[in-house]
Amino acid sequence: MKLKTILLILLILFCTGCIKYRELNSLSIISSITISKNDNKYNITMQEIIPTKKEDGISYIYKYRESSNEDLEKAFKKITNHSPKTIYLNKVQNVIVTENNKDEIIKEFIKYYKNQKSFNKNASLVIAKNDLKKVLKVNSNYQYIDSILKDKKIKLIDTKDKKKIKVPTIKISNKELIFTRYYNIAI
Numbered sequence: 001m002k003l004k005t006i007l008l009i010l011l012i013l014f015c016t017g018c019i020k021y022r023e024l025n026s027l028s029i030i031s032s033i034t035i036s037k038n039d040n041k042y043n044i045t046m047q048e049i050i051p052t053k054k055e056d057g058i059s060y061i062y063k064y065r066e067s068s069n070e071d072l073e074k075a076f077k078k079i080t081n082h083s084p085k086t087i088y089l090n091k092v093q094n095v096i097v098t099e100n101n102k103d104e105i106i107k108e109f110i111k112y113y114k115n116q117k118s119f120n121k122n123a124s125l126v127i128a129k130n131d132l133k134k135v136l137k138v139n140s141n142y143q144y145i146d147s148i149l150k151d152k153k154i155k156l157i158d159t160k161d162k163k164k165i166k167v168p169t170i171k172i173s174n175k176e177l178i179f180t181r182y183y184n185i186a187i
Contacts, residue, residue, distance in 0.1 A: 026085055026086055027085055027086050027088040028046075028048045028063075028065070028083055028085035028086065028087050028088060029048060029049050029050075029088045029091050030046045030047065030048055030049075030065075030087060030088060030089055030091065030092050031047050031048070031049040031062075031091060031092065031093055031094075032046075032047040032092065032093060032094045032095075032096060032136055032139060032145075033045070033046050033047070033092055033094070033095045033096070034047075034095075034096045034097070034098070034128075034132035034133070034135070034136060035072070035095065035096070035097050035098070035105050035109060036097070036098035036100065036101070036105070036132055037098070037100070037101040037104065037105055040070055041068045041069060041070055041075075042068060042069060042070070042071070042072045042075045042105070042108070043066070043067075043068045043075070044066065044067050044068070044072075044075045044076060044079065045064055045065070045066050045132065045133065045136065046064070046065040046066075046079055046087070047062055047063075047064055047136050048062065048063040048064070048065060049062060049091075050062065050063060062136075064133075064136070065079050065083060065087075066079075067079040067082075072105075072108045072109065072112050073112050076112065088118075089116070089118050089119045089120060090118060090119070090120050091120060092119065092120045092123045093120070093123060093124065093145070094123065094124050094125075094126055094139070094145045095109065095113075095123055095124070095125050095126070096126050096127075096128050096132055096135055096136070096139075096145075097109070097125065097126070097127050097128070097167075098127075098128060098132055099127055099128065099129050099169070102127050102167075106125065106167065109125075124145065124149070124168075125167050126145055126149075126167065126168050126169070126170055127167055127168070127169040127170070128169075128170055128171070129169060129170070129171035129180065130171050130172040134172055135170070135172060135177065138172055138175060138176070138177055139177060145170065145177060148170065148177050148178070148179050149168050149170075149179055166182040167182065168181075168182055169181050169182065
């Protein structure tokens with residue numbers, strides 16, 4: 001009887017091990033997200049990183065998914081619902097927000113971010129002074145902003161207390177991203 005119970009428990013453990021398994025080809029791995037607001041609409045661009053195998057190693061190409069809506073959460077859902085692949089946000093390195101309307105955008109994003117379990121909890125929040133599409137193209141190496149900010153980057157943390165955080169600001173100069181300053185914002 002004990003042997004049957006042990007075998008049953010082992011069988012259950014082995015059978016449930018692959019439930020969350022997903023084929024890599026079925027995922028849209030997002031490395032960076034930009035958010036801006038124009039004409040009362042949130043505009044979101046997600047940078048999908050696509051690794052391609054070559055003889056000398058792996059190279060990366062990028063695909064961009066865009067959406068807009070009056071509600072930030074609905075703009076995110078629009079991309080998720082219209083994607084042929086599953087949007088995978090666990091690898092997001094940077095959330096880049098435009099300098100225009102930054103207070104409102106960051107406040108809405110933090111509210112959205114707190115409710116997301118699948119979002120990378122180590123993503124950096126950055127304010128950009130330039131056109132967000134240019135920033136994404138310069139940041140095509142998905143670690144680039146992180147290497148500029150080094151120890152200065154501020155991680156998005158799930159906070160329940162209202163407090164001020166410092167958000168780094170960057171700009172493009174001569175096709176390079178340059179850290180400019182911090183901007184304090186209350187969450």
